[in-house]
Amino acid sequence: xxxxxxxxxxxxxxxxxxxxxxxxxxxxxxxxxxxxxxxxxxxxxxxxxxxxxxxxxxxxxxxxxxxxxxxxxxxxxxxxxxxxxxxxxxxxxxxxxxxxxxxxxxxxxxxxxxxxxxxxxxxxxxxxxxxxxxxxxxxxxxxxxxxxxxxxxxxxxxxxxxxxxxxxxxxxxxxxxxxxxxxxxxxxxxxxxxxxxxxxxxxxxxxxxxxxxxxxxxxxxxxxxxxxxxxxxxxxxxxxxxxxxxxxxxxxxxxxxxxxxxxxxxxxxxxxxxxxxxxxxxxxxxxxxxxxxxxxxxxxxxxxxxxxxxxxxxxxxxx
Numbered sequence: 001x002x003x004x005x006x007x008x009x010x011x012x013x014x015x016x017x018x019x020x021x022x023x024x025x026x027x028x029x030x031x032x033x034x035x036x037x038x039x040x041x042x043x044x045x046x047x048x049x050x051x052x053x054x055x056x057x058x059x060x061x062x063x064x065x066x067x068x069x070x071x072x073x074x075x076x077x078x079x080x081x082x083x084x085x086x087x088x089x090x091x092x093x094x095x096x097x098x099x100x101x102x103x104x105x106x107x108x109x110x111x112x113x114x115x116x117x118x119x120x121x122x123x124x125x126x127x128x129x130x131x132x133x134x135x136x137x138x139x140x141x142x143x144x145x146x147x148x149x150x151x152x153x154x155x156x157x158x159x160x161x162x163x164x165x166x167x168x169x170x171x172x173x174x175x176x177x178x179x180x181x182x183x184x185x186x187x188x189x190x191x192x193x194x195x196x197x198x199x200x201x202x203x204x205x206x207x208x209x210x211x212x213x214x215x216x217x218x219x220x221x222x223x224x225x226x227x228x229x230x231x232x233x234x235x236x237x238x239x240x241x242x243x244x245x246x247x248x249x250x251x252x253x254x255x256x257x258x259x260x261x262x263x264x265x266x267x268x269x270x271x272x273x274x275x276x277x278x279x280x281x282x283x284x285x286x287x288x289x290x291x292x293x294x295x296x297x298x299x300x301x302x303x304x305x306x307x308x309x310x311x312x313x314x315x316x317x318x319x
Contacts, residue, residue, distance in 0.1 A: 056152035060108040066096040087215040103232035106250035107139040115143035131225035134217040141211025147204040158193030219314040224275040227265040233258035254304040261307040285315035
């Protein structure tokens with residue numbers, strides 16, 4: 001894949017920084033409790049990351065209620081995934097059906113050799129063949145880049161920092177203020193970690209979009225799919241969205257921001273037919289797109305790039 005060295009470098013630097021954060025916190029806890037072995041700190045840190053790496057895919061599968069989707073049930077989907085895997089030069093991923101009530105798709109697994117692609121039931125019938133294949137191509141890009149396991153591994157670290165912060169800030173055992181300091185640092189590292197996870201999540205989406213196009217899909221088909229998926233998420237109940245909030249980084253689009261994304265897509269849906277054509281996307285490619293300051297700030301706290309910025313990049317691939 002051309003240009004993926006930047007993605008790999010960012011994932012590596014993010015992983016190193018996150019590992020350093022958790023190591024530093026565990027070292028402080030050890031100092032606070034009178035344990036001074038750096039080998040213990042390193043061992044505990046490695047075990048935490050390894051457990052997330054090893055059990056992460058199983059946790060995703062269970063939390064997203066995924067079951068195997070046989071070739072007899074959906075031969076057209078298996079055919080599309082096989083074609084995309086051949087284009088990507090990786091083994092065909094396992095295909096699953098996620099029984100959750102929101103139209104979307106996601107990838108998970110430990111590596112490109114053991115990847116999984118899951119589609120949710122509501123996506124069936126919502127997208128046409130080209131749109132569905134473009135979405136599957138996007139997920140194949142995540143597997144090709146091995147970015148899903150990095151995201152899964154580093155995303156647990158902010159939560160560890162958060163629980164450390166809660167434990168020490170309200171433990172009632174200050175020991176000259178040492179516990180409170182660890183708690184404050186834990187919360188600070190939690191905030192920093194969350195921003196880093198969101199940053200790497202947004203970055204990988206751009207590369208997965210480009211991969212889908214490299215695998216032979218039309219940029220307009222992917223944009224049109226994102227439009228429909230955003231509309232589908234916008235019509236879901238708030239309870240459904242909240243139930244899936246912790247896993248939203250795995251989806252093709254940010255389900256939390258779906259209503260705003262629909263408004264953005266409607267601006268480039270010039271004929272109002274609910275999809276984005278090749279001509280509409282070419283028109284966008286030759287125009288200036290300005291992102292408001294509000295949207296720019298909100299993007300920092302989003303798992304996915306701003307929809308107009310994302311579509312603009314895909315529009316430039318149309319030419």
